[in-house]
Amino acid sequence: NAGVTQTPKFRILKIGQSMTLQCTQDMNHNYMYWYRQDPGMGLKLIYYSVGAGITDKGEVPNGYNVSRSTTEDFPLRLELAAPSQTSVYFCASSVPTQSYGYTFGSGTRLTVV
């Protein structure tokens, strides 16, 4: 049981480049999330999805886009990379019951130079 899988693990981008961070889960969870963690800071919600075809903005959505065409996949797109997007990105999934916490992927460390 793989859980939540994120690729790539590391990436260096040049300013203005674009890329897609991949996230897939095999637990049939309806809810999926993208968080970013800056050094010394907590996790901040970028986007979330409550099911295929439904996405919504979180606390820090600017500069990012998402799509949810299937239950399993929730890719995060950076169109014009900026140094402020240097961070560690975590994807997570959950079921909408109180007894479950989120299941997180292992993260993607992104550096924009």
Place this chain on the structure above:
Amino acid sequence: DQQVKQNSPSLSVQEGRISILNCDYTNSMFDYFLWYKKYPAEGPTFLISISSIKDKNEDGRFTVFLNKSAKHLSLHIVPSQPGDSAVYFCAATDYGGSQGNLIFGKGTKLSVKP
């Protein structure tokens, strides 16, 4: 404005002793609280949670206490072990209003010395 605050960036404890990690929140609508543990180069993993209808939840060496009037919760680890060394995040949610989105604190780095 931070809704979930962990005011101690780090904590050092001797093996076998108690570790107490604290968390404060400002939003009175929060009704569910969770603790996550994170090792370097890994994603956070769920540790323990508590509903606002309870004031204590216990799971082995880990106990979470909730004081709603003070808007404060704490995580107790007894006895502490070197393998508990990690960053601990407090998180809160208002299930009724935000579809379960978690708000995280900045984390406390726990070091357990052998």
